[in-house]
Amino acid sequence: MRHLNALDPGASPLDYYGYELRRHRETAGLTQKQLGAIVNYTGSLVGQVETARKLPTAEFSERVDAALGTGGLLSRLLGLVLRSQLPAWFQQVAELEARATEISTFQTHMVHGLLQTEGYARAVLGTMDPEGLDDRTAVRLARQRILEKAEPPVLWAILGEGALRQEIGGAEVMRGQLGRLLSFESDPRVNVQVLPFSAGEHAGLQGSFTVYRFTGDPAILYTEGYGTGHPTANPDTVRDCSLRYDHLQAAALSIKDSAELIRQVMEECNGEQHDTVA
Template sequence: MTHINALDPGASPLDYYGFELRRYREGAGLTQKQLGDIVNYTGSLVGQIETARKLPTPEFSERADAALGTGGLLSRLVELVMRSQLPAWFQQVAELEARATEICTFQAHMVHGLLQTSAYARATLGALDRTGLDDRTAVRLARQRIFEKGEPPVLWMVMSEAALYQEIGGRETVRGQLAHLLSFESNPRINIQVLPFSAGAHAGLQGSFTLFRFASDPTIVYTEGYGSGHPTANSDTVKDCSLRYDHLQAAALSLKDSAELIRHAMEERYGEHRDSDGDPVA
C-alpha cells in the first residue's frame, strides 16, 4: 500500500488530484474524518482518494471544492483524472468528444456511451470482465459531462431498431435506458433516430461509426475494433462516411416517430405485464 507521504503528484492525474486534495484539507486544518463529515462521505474514502487508491467522482469533487474553497480546482481536475483512466487507445476519442461541436454516430447494436445509463453502462462493461467495474462505469459516465458545458456539442445518434431489443443487463435495465433516451425529446442538442428493421439493406451494414466535427479543425471519423480505436481525418474516408451517415438519417424514422417506437418498445416489451387477476407477471 502506498503511504500518503510517498505520493508523487507528478505520477498521474489521479496522484496529482490526491496530492491537491490533501494539501487543501490540511490547509483548512481538517482531518480526513472531519472533511468526510462535511461532504457526507466517510473519512476512509477521503483517505483512499488522497492516496490515489480510489477514483474521485464529480459529485465528491464539487462538495470538496465548496468545503475547502478551492475555486473549483478539484472539479476541473476530476475531468483529467477520469480521462486518464480510460483505456489508452480510447483517450484520444474522449478528447475528440470534449472538443467537438457536433457528434454524429451510427450504432448498430447498442446505445452510444454518451447516452447510456449507469446500469446499462455497467452491464456492457461487465459482459466479460467485472474487475474494477464501479470505477470503469464511473469513468464512462463522466464523459457525459460534455453536455453540461456552456456550449455543449450537438449529438445526432442513429441507432438500429435491434438495439431496442438487445436485453443488455435485463428487462429493467433496458426499460430504464429507453426511458432515458425519451428524456431528451425536447432537447434540440441531443437527437435520436431509429433505423427500423423495415429499412432493409442500409449504408451502415459494415458497422458502427462516429463523425466528429469541429469549429475549425477537419472532421474525423472514428471506428472501433476489439480493444482498439481507429480515428482518421483521411478526406476520402470522411467523405464516404459522411455520405453513409446522410443516407442512414434519410432511411431512419423521424425524431418524433423514433420516440414513438422507443416508447412502444419500452411499454410492450419491457413494461409490467399483469395476469387476469391484475397481478404482475414476468
C-alpha cells in the same frame, strides 16, 4: 500500499488530484476524519482518494471544493482524472468528444456511451470483465458531462432498431435505457433517430461509426473493434462515411416517429413484465 507522503503529483492526474486534496485539507487544518464529517464521507474514503487508491466522484469533488474553498479546483481536475482512467486506446476518443462541436454516430446494436444509463453501462462493461466495474462505469458516465457544458456539442445518434430490442441488463434496465432516450425528445442538441428493420439494406451495413466535427479543424472518423479504436482524418474516408451518414439519416425514422417506436418497445417490455408477474 503507497505511503501518503510519497505521493508524486506528477505521476498521474489521479495522483495530482490526491496531492491537491491533501494540500488544501492540511492548509485548512483538518484531519481526514474531520473533512469527511463535513462532506458526509468517511475519513477512510478521503484518505483513499488522497493516496490515489480510489477515484473521486463529481459529488465528492463539489462537496470538498465547497468545504475547503478551493474555487472549484477539484471539480475542474475531475474530468482529466476520469479521462486518464480510460483504456489508453480510447483516451484520444474522449478528447475528441470533449472538443467536438458536432458528433454524428451510427450504432447498429447498442446505445452509444454518451446516452447510456448507469445500469446499461454496467451491463455492457461487465460482460466477461467484472474487475473494477464500479470505477469503469463511473468513468464512462463522466463522459456524458460534455452534454451539460454551457455550449455542448450537437449530438446526432442513429440507432439500429436492434439496439432498442437487444435486452441488455434485463427488462428493467432496458426500460430505464429507453426512457433515457425519450428524455432527449425535446432537446434540440441531442437528436435520436431509429433505423427500423423495415429499412432493409442500408449504407451502414459495414458497421458502427462516429464522425466528430470541430471549429477550424478537420473532421475525424472513428470506428471500433475489440479492444481497439481507429480514428482517422483521411479526407476521402471521412467524406465517404459522411455521405453514408446522410443516407442513413434519410432511411431512418424522423425524430418524432423514432420516439414513438421507442415508446412502443417500452410498452412491449412492460407487457412482458406483466405477463411474467401474472
